[in-house]
Amino acid sequence: xxxxxxxxxxxxxxxxxxxxxxxxxxxxxxxxxxxxxxxxxxxxxxxxxxxxxxxxxxxxxxxxxxxxxxxxxxxxxxxxxxxxxxxxxxxxxxxxxxxxxxxxxxxxxxxxxxxxxxxxxxxxxxxxxxxxxxxxxxxxxxxxxxxxxxxxxxxxxxxxxxxxxxxxxxxxxxxxxxxxxxxxxxxxxxxxxxxxxxxxxxxxxxxxxxxxxxxxxxxxxxxxxxxxxxxxxxxxxxxxxxxxxxxxxxxxxxxxxxxxxxxxxxxxxxxxxxxxxxxxxxxxxxxxxxxxxxxxxxxxxxxxxxxxxxxxxxxxxxxxxxxxxxxxxxxxxxxxxxxxxxxxxxxxxxxxxxxxxxxxxxxxxxxxxxxxxxxxxxxxxxxxxxxxxxxxxxxxxxxxxx
Amino acid sequence: xxxxxxxxxxxxxxxxxxxxxxxxxxxxxxxxxxxxxxxxxxxxxxxxxxxxxxxxxxxxxxxxxxxxxxxxxxxxxxxxxxxxxxxxxxxxxxxxxxxxxxxxxxxxxxxxxxxxxxxxxxxxxxxxxxxxxxxxxxxxxxxxxxxxxxxxxxxxxxxxxxxxxxxxxxxxxxxxxxxxxxxxxxxxxxxxxxxxxxxxxxxxxxxxxxxxxxxxxxxxxxxxxxxxxxxxxxxxxxxxxxxxxxxxxxxxxxxxxxxxxxxxxxxxxxxxxxxxxxxxxxxxxxxxxxxxxxxxxxxxxxxxxxxxxxxxxxxxxxxxxxxxxxxxxxxxxxxxxxxxxxxxxxxxxxxxxxxxxxxxxxxxxxxxxxxxxxxxxxxxxxxxxxxxxxxxxxxxxxxxxx
Numbered sequence: 001x002x003x004x005x006x007x008x009x010x011x012x013x014x015x016x017x018x019x020x021x022x023x024x025x026x027x028x029x030x031x032x033x034x035x036x037x038x039x040x041x042x043x044x045x046x047x048x049x050x051x052x053x054x055x056x057x058x059x060x061x062x063x064x065x066x067x068x069x070x071x072x073x074x075x076x077x078x079x080x081x082x083x084x085x086x087x088x089x090x091x092x093x094x095x096x097x098x099x100x101x102x103x104x105x106x107x108x109x110x111x112x113x114x115x116x117x118x119x120x121x122x123x124x125x126x127x128x129x130x131x132x133x134x135x136x137x138x139x140x141x142x143x144x145x146x147x148x149x150x151x152x153x154x155x156x157x158x159x160x161x162x163x164x165x166x167x168x169x170x171x172x173x174x175x176x177x178x179x180x181x182x183x184x185x186x187x188x189x190x191x192x193x194x195x196x197x198x199x200x201x202x203x204x205x206x207x208x209x210x211x212x213x214x215x216x217x218x219x220x221x222x223x224x225x226x227x228x229x230x231x232x233x234x235x236x237x238x239x240x241x242x243x244x245x246x247x248x249x250x251x252x253x254x255x256x257x258x259x260x261x262x263x264x265x266x267x268x269x270x271x272x273x274x275x276x277x278x279x280x281x282x283x284x285x286x287x288x289x290x291x292x293x294x295x296x297x298x299x300x301x302x303x304x305x306x307x308x309x310x311x312x313x314x315x316x317x318x319x320x321x322x323x324x325x326x327x328x329x330x331x332x333x334x335x336x337x338x339x340x341x342x343x344x345x346x347x348x349x350x351x352x353x354x355x356x357x358x359x360x361x362x363x364x365x366x367x368x369x370x371x372x373x374x375x376x377x378x379x380x381x382x383x384x385x386x387x388x389x390x391x392x393x394x395x396x397x398x399x400x401x402x
Numbered sequence: 403x404x405x406x407x408x409x410x411x412x413x414x415x416x417x418x419x420x421x422x423x424x425x426x427x428x429x430x431x432x433x434x435x436x437x438x439x440x441x442x443x444x445x446x447x448x449x450x451x452x453x454x455x456x457x458x459x460x461x462x463x464x465x466x467x468x469x470x471x472x473x474x475x476x477x478x479x480x481x482x483x484x485x486x487x488x489x490x491x492x493x494x495x496x497x498x499x500x501x502x503x504x505x506x507x508x509x510x511x512x513x514x515x516x517x518x519x520x521x522x523x524x525x526x527x528x529x530x531x532x533x534x535x536x537x538x539x540x541x542x543x544x545x546x547x548x549x550x551x552x553x554x555x556x557x558x559x560x561x562x563x564x565x566x567x568x569x570x571x572x573x574x575x576x577x578x579x580x581x582x583x584x585x586x587x588x589x590x591x592x593x594x595x596x597x598x599x600x601x602x603x604x605x606x607x608x609x610x611x612x613x614x615x616x617x618x619x620x621x622x623x624x625x626x627x628x629x630x631x632x633x634x635x636x637x638x639x640x641x642x643x644x645x646x647x648x649x650x651x652x653x654x655x656x657x658x659x660x661x662x663x664x665x666x667x668x669x670x671x672x673x674x675x676x677x678x679x680x681x682x683x684x685x686x687x688x689x690x691x692x693x694x695x696x697x698x699x700x701x702x703x704x705x706x707x708x709x710x711x712x713x714x715x716x717x718x719x720x721x722x723x724x725x726x727x728x729x730x731x732x733x734x735x736x737x738x739x740x741x742x743x744x745x746x747x748x749x750x751x752x753x754x755x756x757x758x759x760x761x762x763x764x765x766x767x768x769x770x771x772x773x774x775x776x777x778x779x780x781x782x783x784x785x786x787x788x789x790x791x792x793x794x795x796x797x798x799x800x801x802x803x804x
Contacts, residue, residue, distance in 0.1 A: 294732055
């Protein structure tokens, strides 16, 4: 079965709105074990729509279109579909009755009568969530489903009308993914090539900013064997959780430790990432964002002598910041970040991308520091620093177990 | 000129990631007066890629592909392009030199050598932001540009290599956009309908999360008249800067005031937004992220009696937090945010989405509070709170001028 999607609408092609419909349909299909082979997006233009529908219906066994079912003149999907199928329209009394019922006492605008036109040989799919009925029509060997573009209506039609019509795909195939932290895609792939996985497991990769997702797909038992081998191979680089902030919070929670941060160049991003996780308050107490040196001294108690002798971007400063945050915030474990995110502020000794980290606790006075040089622009240096800080907390707290 | 985009990647077709690249390219082209006619997304599959490229190059005069330029085996875009063009590869010493330089002292994984393959007759577009060079190749009557899929690298290649190659569309036509803060698109549209603009100016809208962009396009003089009228109509809702964080920093800098924040439910997002702007350190000293009540008391000096009598999400607590941050951070102006971002933590008196703000300074002891109810999920409530806090700082500092 080959499935393709067709999205319509000028606003999608101007970048005015992000097409979230395609992603929703893809995830729903993926969860059932189907895959989408191609997505096409075209403008509200009759010739473009017809050309796209003609090509898709010639290739695919299922086509799901979204958008262009409204009552206005630029809603052209059904007209284009009927033209490609070479069929006329007939009035659908049942669909028209639904539209009238939906309006109740209010007058129905005359143009809504368009929405009760049924391509000959097709079906109108009634809607409980809007006036626009969906349309189902088989063109050649391709089942075409037209659903509305309004996300809520699209989702309803998909679940109610489209998915039930598709039946069950390949049973027994499962998917698992393993999140790898602070490793490049090519390094990870080369490392994976050093072991062999069950041949019936398909491997996929997804590079995120500071993480890589390794996707495994195949029969359940083989996927379980593969996942165990991958986790053994990558050790602490592989996390169980969906992202490194969640992993850091989970590690602290398991260890019964509270967490705080002292942030300079990240400006609050580590706290923001932690508090993006609902329930973070069980572990995360707060942060001191000490962008100015005066705040490093006044709130965190970094000695002026340290700043004078080593500068703000230094391991001694990072150590003093982490210990200061541990004390000021009253937390068991604190991580500090101080660096040069750029574009300005670099020097020969401390070029842009230099970031120093401090990890304080849980034992009183215990502090470890580390320096990293990240490549990239300001935004990327900051995101790497966030990932490194959170991953460091996780490893620090897990101790020998990470 | 007919422009089409081609996005590649299994992750886009599984709904694992939302393809934001197409939207970015569309908006950049739209700003120059170009329009995209079609977007196609296909899997990392050689046959699919070739079929899509063959069809697009037959129809379009410009094709921009994103993704599939990495060093791994499922990076197939350039192979497919060369096959469609019917050309071989040659090794590009200059591109290879850039890749080597990028790795510096680290060993270059052997597979990265793929990235220095140039289709005969084409050009490799060097990159300052990653190892993957872009590719430019003309196939029949179609200029094809292949850019990486990593959004940051894609954006760099687009700006540096692709847009300059396209030239200028309609000369004499200028575009200006006015950023409107914390107003809905339909409200803004209704307000704009109360005035009349020069008829030769085309108006477009783009709804962002917490802002709306009003786009004006037409002859220079008429656009200037329209922009002035729009700015008069919307008053302080219209900002001059690209975003509200930049606007808040600029307002403080003009007034010679330093800025700090006390954040609870936003967890550091306001500081992160401010420090995303290079040079923020001239104005922004730091934040206290007081997620736990103990930090509100210990670091910000919020009286326990206030927390007991009014709760943490209250205007008295917001006032105490703002004044505490002003004092602890040694800043002229401080903004505080305390609210219920959800999904849990709501109550009948303080439902999810309730956020209290405090604005302290510049006069000693001066503080103003405000409460807002934002609709949406945790992430959206937090983003609204950030925008409201930053916009509040801007208006507060500008006083009668905002």
